[in-house]
Amino acid sequence: MRIQEAQRAAEQAAEHGQQAAEHAAGHGNDIGSTILHHITDSRTLDLFGYEIPLPQIHLGGLDLSITKHVVMMWTAAVILILLFTISFRARRLVPKGFTNLLEMLVVFVRDEIAIKNMGEHHGRKLAPYILTVFFFILTCNLLGLVPGGSTATGNVNVTGGLAILSFLLIQVEGIREHGFFGHWKNLVPHGLPWWVLPVLIPVEILGMFVKPFALCMRLFANMTAGHVAILAFLGMIFVFQSVLASAVAVPLALGIMLLELFVAFLQAYIFTFLTSLFVGFSLHPAH
Amino acid sequence: MEGQVMNLQLPYFGAALGMGLAVIGGGLGIGRLAAAALDGIARQPQAVGPIGTNMIIGAALIEGATLIAVILCFMIVLMK
Numbered sequence: 451m452r453i454q455e456a457q458r459a460a461e462q463a464a465e466h467g468q469q470a471a472e473h474a475a476g477h478g479n480d481i482g483s484t485i486l487h488h489i490t491d492s493r494t495l496d497l498f499g500y501e502i503p504l505p506q507i508h509l510g511g512l513d514l515s516i517t518k519h520v521v522m523m524w525t526a527a528v529i530l531i532l533l534f535t536i537s538f539r540a541r542r543l544v545p546k547g548f549t550n551l552l553e554m555l556v557v558f559v560r561d562e563i564a565i566k567n568m569g570e571h572h573g574r575k576l577a578p579y580i581l582t583v584f585f586f587i588l589t590c591n592l593l594g595l596v597p598g599g600s601t602a603t604g605n606v607n608v609t610g611g612l613a614i615l616s617f618l619l620i621q622v623e624g625i626r627e628h629g630f631f632g633h634w635k636n637l638v639p640h641g642l643p644w645w646v647l648p649v650l651i652p653v654e655i656l657g658m659f660v661k662p663f664a665l666c667m668r669l670f671a672n673m674t675a676g677h678v679a680i681l682a683f684l685g686m687i688f689v690f691q692s693v694l695a696s697a698v699a700v701p702l703a704l705g706i707m708l709l710e711l712f713v714a715f716l717q718a719y720i721f722t723f724l725t726s727l728f729v730g731f732s733l734h735p736a737h
Numbered sequence: 738m739e740g741q742v743m744n745l746q747l748p749y750f751g752a753a754l755g756m757g758l759a760v761i762g763g764g765l766g767i768g769r770l771a772a773a774a775l776d777g778i779a780r781q782p783q784a785v786g787p788i789g790t791n792m793i794i795g796a797a798l799i800e801g802a803t804l805i806a807v808i809l810c811f812m813i814v815l816m817k
Contacts, residue, residue, distance in 0.1 A: 486815075566790070664801035671804035720797055727794065 481685040489677050491517045491605055497598050522602040526589040559584050563723050567730040572623070576729065579619065583612065584722045591673060591714035595707065603717075604673035606666065613666035616725040620661075624732035636735040661728055665721060672717050676710040752813040755806065763803030770795050 495502040495518055506515040537549040545553050564580045565573030587603055594601025602608050624633040637654045638647065683703040687695045774792040778785050 664798070664805070667805050667808060668797065668801050671808050675804075675807070720793070723793065724797055 481682075481689060485678055485681040485685065488600070488681055489604055489674055491519045493517055495521055496600075518600050519602040519605045519608060522593055522600055523586075523590065523608065525599075526586060526593055526602065530585050530589055555585075556581060559722065563719070564726050567723070567726040568733060569730070572627075572729075572733055573726075576619075576623070576726070580722050580726055583615075583725065584718050587612070587669065587721055588714060588718040591717060592711075594673065594677065595710060595714065601673045601677060603669055604677060606670045609666040609669040612669070612721070613662035616665055616728070617659075617662040619725065620728050620732045623729050627733050633732070636732070639735070661724075665724055669717055669721055672713055676706065676713055679706045680710065748813055752810040755810040755813070759803050759806035759810065762806075763799055766799040766803075767796050770799065 493504055493506065493515060495504055504516045504518070504521065506513075508514070534552070537545075537552055559581050560573070560577045563584070564577040567573070568576060590602040590608070593599040594604060621633070624636065627633075628636060637658075638650050642650070680703050683699045683706060686699040687693075689695075770792060774788050777788050
Protein backbone atom coordinates (compact mmCIF):
# COMPACT_ATOMS: atom_id res chain seq x y z
CA MET A 451 0.00 0.00 0.00
CA ARG A 452 2.67 2.44 1.05
CA ILE A 453 4.82 1.48 -1.90
CA GLN A 454 1.94 2.25 -4.27
CA GLU A 455 1.37 5.64 -2.65
CA ALA A 456 5.02 6.49 -2.85
CA GLN A 457 5.06 5.45 -6.47
CA ARG A 458 2.06 7.65 -7.25
CA ALA A 459 3.64 10.58 -5.44
CA ALA A 460 6.84 10.12 -7.41
CA GLU A 461 4.88 9.99 -10.68
CA GLN A 462 3.03 13.17 -9.76
CA ALA A 463 6.27 14.90 -8.84
CA ALA A 464 7.83 13.87 -12.13
CA GLU A 465 4.79 15.15 -14.00
CA HIS A 466 4.96 18.49 -12.17
CA GLY A 467 8.65 18.79 -12.92
CA GLN A 468 8.04 18.13 -16.59
CA GLN A 469 5.26 20.72 -16.76
CA ALA A 470 7.44 23.28 -14.99
CA ALA A 471 10.30 22.62 -17.38
CA GLU A 472 7.98 22.95 -20.37
CA HIS A 473 6.58 26.18 -18.98
CA ALA A 474 10.06 27.60 -18.38
CA ALA A 475 11.20 26.65 -21.87
CA GLY A 476 7.91 27.89 -23.31
CA HIS A 477 8.89 31.53 -23.89
CA GLY A 478 12.06 30.97 -25.87
CA ASN A 479 10.63 28.08 -27.87
CA ASP A 480 7.46 29.99 -28.66
CA ILE A 481 9.27 32.72 -30.62
CA GLY A 482 11.54 30.16 -32.21
CA SER A 483 8.67 28.00 -33.40
CA THR A 484 6.72 31.07 -34.62
CA ILE A 485 9.71 32.14 -36.71
CA LEU A 486 10.15 28.61 -38.04
CA HIS A 487 6.45 28.42 -38.88
CA HIS A 488 6.78 31.57 -40.98
CA ILE A 489 9.81 30.50 -42.98
CA THR A 490 9.07 26.79 -43.52
CA ASP A 491 6.65 25.21 -45.94
CA SER A 492 3.24 24.09 -44.68
CA ARG A 493 0.07 22.38 -45.89
CA THR A 494 -2.13 25.34 -45.01
CA LEU A 495 -2.24 28.82 -46.49
CA ASP A 496 -2.18 31.50 -43.75
CA LEU A 497 -4.11 34.46 -45.09
CA PHE A 498 -4.72 37.30 -42.60
CA GLY A 499 -5.53 34.99 -39.69
CA TYR A 500 -7.51 32.44 -41.72
CA GLU A 501 -5.96 29.02 -42.26
CA ILE A 502 -6.97 27.64 -45.63
CA PRO A 503 -6.23 23.90 -45.98
CA LEU A 504 -4.64 22.94 -49.29
CA PRO A 505 -5.37 19.73 -51.22
CA GLN A 506 -3.07 16.80 -50.53
CA ILE A 507 -2.20 14.57 -53.45
CA HIS A 508 -0.43 11.23 -53.08
CA LEU A 509 0.47 9.46 -56.32
CA GLY A 510 2.02 6.01 -55.98
CA GLY A 511 4.00 6.73 -52.83
CA LEU A 512 5.03 10.18 -54.03
CA ASP A 513 3.81 13.13 -52.00
CA LEU A 514 2.74 15.68 -54.61
CA SER A 515 0.65 17.80 -52.25
CA ILE A 516 0.03 21.46 -52.96
CA THR A 517 1.85 23.43 -50.28
CA LYS A 518 2.13 27.09 -49.32
CA HIS A 519 5.25 27.64 -51.40
CA VAL A 520 3.73 25.92 -54.44
CA VAL A 521 0.80 28.35 -54.23
CA MET A 522 3.25 31.25 -53.97
CA MET A 523 5.14 30.06 -57.06
CA TRP A 524 1.88 29.78 -59.00
CA THR A 525 0.94 33.26 -57.82
CA ALA A 526 4.28 34.56 -59.06
CA ALA A 527 3.78 32.85 -62.43
CA VAL A 528 0.23 34.21 -62.82
CA ILE A 529 1.33 37.73 -61.84
CA LEU A 530 4.17 37.64 -64.37
CA ILE A 531 2.02 36.29 -67.21
CA LEU A 532 -0.74 38.86 -66.58
CA LEU A 533 1.73 41.72 -66.07
CA PHE A 534 3.63 41.11 -69.28
CA THR A 535 0.66 40.28 -71.51
CA ILE A 536 -1.31 43.31 -70.36
CA SER A 537 1.68 45.68 -70.40
CA PHE A 538 2.91 44.69 -73.84
CA ARG A 539 -0.51 44.25 -75.45
CA ALA A 540 -0.42 47.70 -76.98
CA ARG A 541 2.74 47.53 -79.08
CA ARG A 542 4.37 50.91 -79.29
CA LEU A 543 7.88 51.84 -80.28
CA VAL A 544 8.24 53.99 -77.18
CA PRO A 545 6.42 52.42 -74.21
CA LYS A 546 4.59 54.46 -71.62
CA GLY A 547 4.25 54.30 -67.85
CA PHE A 548 4.73 50.92 -66.17
CA THR A 549 5.65 49.24 -69.44
CA ASN A 550 8.62 51.58 -69.57
CA LEU A 551 9.91 50.24 -66.24
CA LEU A 552 9.48 46.65 -67.40
CA GLU A 553 11.27 47.38 -70.65
CA MET A 554 14.14 48.96 -68.74
CA LEU A 555 14.51 45.81 -66.61
CA VAL A 556 14.24 43.51 -69.64
CA VAL A 557 16.87 45.45 -71.59
CA PHE A 558 19.14 45.59 -68.54
CA VAL A 559 18.96 41.81 -68.02
CA ARG A 560 19.46 41.11 -71.73
CA ASP A 561 22.39 43.48 -72.26
CA GLU A 562 24.16 43.53 -68.90
CA ILE A 563 23.65 39.91 -67.87
CA ALA A 564 23.01 37.68 -70.88
CA ILE A 565 24.96 39.31 -73.73
CA LYS A 566 27.80 40.54 -71.52
CA ASN A 567 28.62 37.06 -70.23
CA MET A 568 27.67 34.79 -73.11
CA GLY A 569 28.48 36.89 -76.17
CA GLU A 570 26.17 38.50 -78.70
CA HIS A 571 24.93 35.32 -80.45
CA HIS A 572 24.34 33.05 -77.42
CA GLY A 573 23.27 35.95 -75.25
CA ARG A 574 20.38 36.78 -77.55
CA LYS A 575 19.47 33.10 -77.90
CA LEU A 576 19.43 32.39 -74.14
CA ALA A 577 18.02 35.77 -73.05
CA PRO A 578 14.43 34.41 -72.76
CA TYR A 579 15.49 31.76 -70.22
CA ILE A 580 17.64 34.21 -68.23
CA LEU A 581 14.79 36.76 -68.25
CA THR A 582 12.27 34.15 -67.09
CA VAL A 583 14.47 33.06 -64.19
CA PHE A 584 15.24 36.68 -63.26
CA PHE A 585 11.61 37.78 -63.10
CA PHE A 586 10.47 34.55 -61.43
CA ILE A 587 13.05 34.86 -58.63
CA LEU A 588 12.36 38.59 -58.28
CA THR A 589 8.60 38.08 -58.00
CA CYS A 590 8.99 35.18 -55.54
CA ASN A 591 11.35 37.30 -53.41
CA LEU A 592 8.98 40.28 -53.43
CA LEU A 593 5.94 38.10 -52.63
CA GLY A 594 7.67 37.20 -49.37
CA LEU A 595 7.53 40.86 -48.30
CA VAL A 596 3.80 41.25 -49.05
CA PRO A 597 1.38 40.66 -46.11
CA GLY A 598 -0.12 37.20 -46.41
CA GLY A 599 2.64 36.01 -48.69
CA SER A 600 5.59 33.73 -48.05
CA THR A 601 8.98 33.40 -49.71
CA ALA A 602 9.05 30.45 -52.08
CA THR A 603 12.75 31.16 -52.74
CA GLY A 604 13.36 30.70 -49.01
CA ASN A 605 12.71 26.98 -49.54
CA VAL A 606 15.81 24.96 -50.35
CA ASN A 607 13.85 22.68 -52.71
CA VAL A 608 12.75 25.59 -54.92
CA THR A 609 16.26 27.03 -55.19
CA GLY A 610 17.60 23.51 -55.68
CA GLY A 611 15.26 23.07 -58.64
CA LEU A 612 16.41 26.36 -60.16
CA ALA A 613 20.05 25.37 -59.60
CA ILE A 614 19.49 21.99 -61.33
CA LEU A 615 18.06 23.87 -64.33
CA SER A 616 21.18 26.08 -64.34
CA PHE A 617 23.42 22.98 -64.15
CA LEU A 618 21.62 21.36 -67.10
CA LEU A 619 21.84 24.60 -69.10
CA ILE A 620 25.61 24.84 -68.47
CA GLN A 621 26.24 21.25 -69.60
CA VAL A 622 23.78 21.22 -72.53
CA GLU A 623 25.03 24.49 -74.00
CA GLY A 624 28.65 23.32 -73.67
CA ILE A 625 27.84 20.05 -75.44
CA ARG A 626 25.89 21.83 -78.19
CA GLU A 627 28.78 24.21 -78.83
CA HIS A 628 31.77 21.85 -78.65
CA GLY A 629 30.30 18.37 -79.17
CA PHE A 630 30.01 15.73 -76.45
CA PHE A 631 33.70 14.85 -76.15
CA GLY A 632 34.90 18.36 -76.86
CA HIS A 633 32.85 19.62 -73.91
CA TRP A 634 34.48 17.18 -71.48
CA LYS A 635 37.93 17.99 -72.85
CA ASN A 636 37.23 21.64 -72.00
CA LEU A 637 36.91 20.65 -68.35
CA VAL A 638 40.61 21.41 -67.84
CA PRO A 639 42.61 24.11 -69.68
CA HIS A 640 44.54 22.86 -72.70
CA GLY A 641 48.33 22.54 -72.82
CA LEU A 642 48.95 21.54 -69.21
CA PRO A 643 51.70 19.09 -68.21
CA TRP A 644 50.21 15.59 -67.87
CA TRP A 645 51.15 15.14 -64.21
CA VAL A 646 48.82 17.96 -63.14
CA LEU A 647 45.78 16.20 -64.59
CA PRO A 648 45.20 13.57 -61.82
CA VAL A 649 44.88 16.46 -59.35
CA LEU A 650 43.05 18.90 -61.58
CA ILE A 651 40.38 16.61 -63.07
CA PRO A 652 38.78 15.61 -59.71
CA VAL A 653 38.91 19.25 -58.59
CA GLU A 654 37.20 20.42 -61.78
CA ILE A 655 34.54 17.69 -61.56
CA LEU A 656 33.90 18.74 -57.96
CA GLY A 657 33.70 22.37 -59.10
CA MET A 658 31.11 21.41 -61.71
CA PHE A 659 28.72 20.39 -58.90
CA VAL A 660 29.79 23.01 -56.37
CA LYS A 661 28.77 25.88 -58.70
CA PRO A 662 25.03 25.05 -58.79
CA PHE A 663 25.12 23.98 -55.13
CA ALA A 664 26.47 27.40 -54.19
CA LEU A 665 23.80 29.07 -56.38
CA CYS A 666 21.08 27.12 -54.56
CA MET A 667 22.47 27.81 -51.08
CA ARG A 668 23.12 31.51 -51.74
CA LEU A 669 19.55 32.28 -52.76
CA PHE A 670 18.03 30.10 -50.03
CA ALA A 671 20.24 31.50 -47.27
CA ASN A 672 19.83 35.13 -48.28
CA MET A 673 16.05 34.96 -48.41
CA THR A 674 15.75 32.93 -45.20
CA ALA A 675 18.25 35.00 -43.22
CA GLY A 676 16.47 38.29 -43.96
CA HIS A 677 13.10 36.95 -42.85
CA VAL A 678 14.56 35.40 -39.70
CA ALA A 679 16.15 38.77 -38.87
CA ILE A 680 12.86 40.67 -39.36
CA LEU A 681 10.90 38.16 -37.27
CA ALA A 682 13.58 38.05 -34.57
CA PHE A 683 13.44 41.84 -34.18
CA LEU A 684 9.64 41.79 -34.02
CA GLY A 685 9.84 38.82 -31.63
CA MET A 686 11.79 41.01 -29.18
CA ILE A 687 8.48 42.73 -28.34
CA PHE A 688 6.98 39.42 -27.20
CA VAL A 689 10.14 38.24 -25.44
CA PHE A 690 10.41 41.41 -23.31
CA GLN A 691 6.60 41.66 -22.90
CA SER A 692 6.71 45.45 -23.05
CA VAL A 693 5.49 48.24 -25.31
CA LEU A 694 8.83 50.05 -24.97
CA ALA A 695 10.60 47.24 -26.80
CA SER A 696 8.57 48.02 -29.92
CA ALA A 697 10.13 51.52 -30.04
CA VAL A 698 13.44 49.78 -30.77
CA ALA A 699 12.20 46.67 -32.56
CA VAL A 700 9.90 48.22 -35.16
CA PRO A 701 12.42 50.72 -36.65
CA LEU A 702 15.06 47.97 -36.74
CA ALA A 703 12.63 45.59 -38.46
CA LEU A 704 11.70 48.36 -40.91
CA GLY A 705 15.39 48.88 -41.70
CA ILE A 706 15.90 45.16 -42.35
CA MET A 707 12.71 45.17 -44.45
CA LEU A 708 14.13 47.92 -46.69
CA LEU A 709 17.38 45.96 -46.91
CA GLU A 710 15.33 42.91 -47.93
CA LEU A 711 13.71 44.93 -50.71
CA PHE A 712 17.20 45.63 -52.05
CA VAL A 713 18.33 42.01 -51.49
CA ALA A 714 15.31 40.75 -53.46
CA PHE A 715 16.60 42.57 -56.56
CA LEU A 716 20.26 41.82 -55.82
CA GLN A 717 19.75 38.06 -55.44
CA ALA A 718 17.71 37.81 -58.65
CA TYR A 719 20.58 39.67 -60.36
CA ILE A 720 23.31 37.52 -58.77
CA PHE A 721 21.58 34.22 -59.58
CA THR A 722 21.04 35.04 -63.25
CA PHE A 723 24.43 36.75 -63.52
CA LEU A 724 26.31 33.72 -62.20
CA THR A 725 24.20 31.32 -64.29
CA SER A 726 25.01 33.19 -67.50
CA LEU A 727 28.66 33.55 -66.40
CA PHE A 728 29.01 29.78 -65.94
CA VAL A 729 27.24 29.14 -69.26
CA GLY A 730 29.69 31.63 -70.79
CA PHE A 731 32.65 29.68 -69.28
CA SER A 732 31.23 26.50 -70.76
CA LEU A 733 30.73 28.14 -74.20
CA HIS A 734 34.05 29.99 -74.37
CA PRO A 735 36.51 28.06 -72.17
CA ALA A 736 39.87 29.56 -71.25
CA HIS A 737 42.63 28.20 -73.46
CA MET B 738 27.59 14.43 -16.76
CA GLU B 739 25.50 14.33 -19.89
CA GLY B 740 22.70 16.22 -18.17
CA GLN B 741 25.17 18.92 -17.16
CA VAL B 742 26.40 19.35 -20.71
CA MET B 743 22.82 19.75 -21.95
CA ASN B 744 22.11 22.34 -19.25
CA LEU B 745 25.04 24.42 -20.44
CA GLN B 746 23.37 24.66 -23.91
CA LEU B 747 26.70 23.91 -25.57
CA PRO B 748 25.18 23.31 -29.03
CA TYR B 749 23.78 26.87 -29.05
CA PHE B 750 27.15 28.18 -27.88
CA GLY B 751 28.95 26.33 -30.66
CA ALA B 752 26.48 27.45 -33.31
CA ALA B 753 26.67 31.10 -32.23
CA LEU B 754 30.47 31.00 -32.12
CA GLY B 755 30.62 29.36 -35.55
CA MET B 756 28.25 31.92 -37.03
CA GLY B 757 30.36 34.77 -35.68
CA LEU B 758 33.61 33.26 -36.98
CA ALA B 759 32.08 32.65 -40.42
CA VAL B 760 30.86 36.24 -40.60
CA ILE B 761 34.29 37.56 -39.53
CA GLY B 762 35.91 35.57 -42.33
CA GLY B 763 33.38 36.63 -44.95
CA GLY B 764 33.49 40.27 -43.84
CA LEU B 765 37.29 40.38 -44.03
CA GLY B 766 37.23 38.74 -47.45
CA ILE B 767 34.63 41.03 -48.98
CA GLY B 768 36.20 44.06 -47.30
CA ARG B 769 39.61 43.34 -48.83
CA LEU B 770 37.98 42.63 -52.19
CA ALA B 771 36.04 45.92 -52.20
CA ALA B 772 39.14 47.85 -51.07
CA ALA B 773 41.22 46.38 -53.88
CA ALA B 774 38.47 47.01 -56.44
CA LEU B 775 38.05 50.65 -55.35
CA ASP B 776 41.84 51.06 -55.49
CA GLY B 777 41.83 49.75 -59.03
CA ILE B 778 38.92 51.99 -60.05
CA ALA B 779 40.63 55.04 -58.52
CA ARG B 780 43.79 54.34 -60.52
CA GLN B 781 41.93 53.60 -63.73
CA PRO B 782 38.39 55.04 -63.72
CA GLN B 783 37.63 53.81 -67.26
CA ALA B 784 37.98 50.16 -66.09
CA VAL B 785 35.00 50.46 -63.73
CA GLY B 786 32.89 48.02 -65.78
CA PRO B 787 35.18 44.95 -65.88
CA ILE B 788 36.45 45.56 -62.33
CA GLY B 789 32.88 45.72 -61.02
CA THR B 790 31.95 42.51 -62.83
CA ASN B 791 34.94 40.60 -61.49
CA MET B 792 34.35 42.04 -58.02
CA ILE B 793 30.79 40.69 -58.04
CA ILE B 794 32.04 37.22 -59.01
CA GLY B 795 34.58 37.20 -56.18
CA ALA B 796 32.09 38.61 -53.69
CA ALA B 797 29.52 35.99 -54.67
CA LEU B 798 32.02 33.15 -54.18
CA ILE B 799 33.12 34.43 -50.74
CA GLU B 800 29.51 35.05 -49.77
CA GLY B 801 28.54 31.54 -50.85
CA ALA B 802 31.14 29.89 -48.59
CA THR B 803 30.14 32.14 -45.67
CA LEU B 804 26.44 31.46 -46.13
CA ILE B 805 26.96 27.70 -46.29
CA ALA B 806 28.82 27.91 -42.95
CA VAL B 807 26.04 30.05 -41.44
CA ILE B 808 23.37 27.61 -42.67
CA LEU B 809 25.24 24.68 -41.13
CA CYS B 810 25.30 26.62 -37.84
CA PHE B 811 21.57 27.26 -38.16
CA MET B 812 21.00 23.56 -38.74
CA ILE B 813 22.93 22.75 -35.54
CA VAL B 814 20.43 24.94 -33.67
CA LEU B 815 17.45 23.27 -35.38
CA MET B 816 18.67 19.70 -34.88
CA LYS B 817 20.08 20.15 -31.37
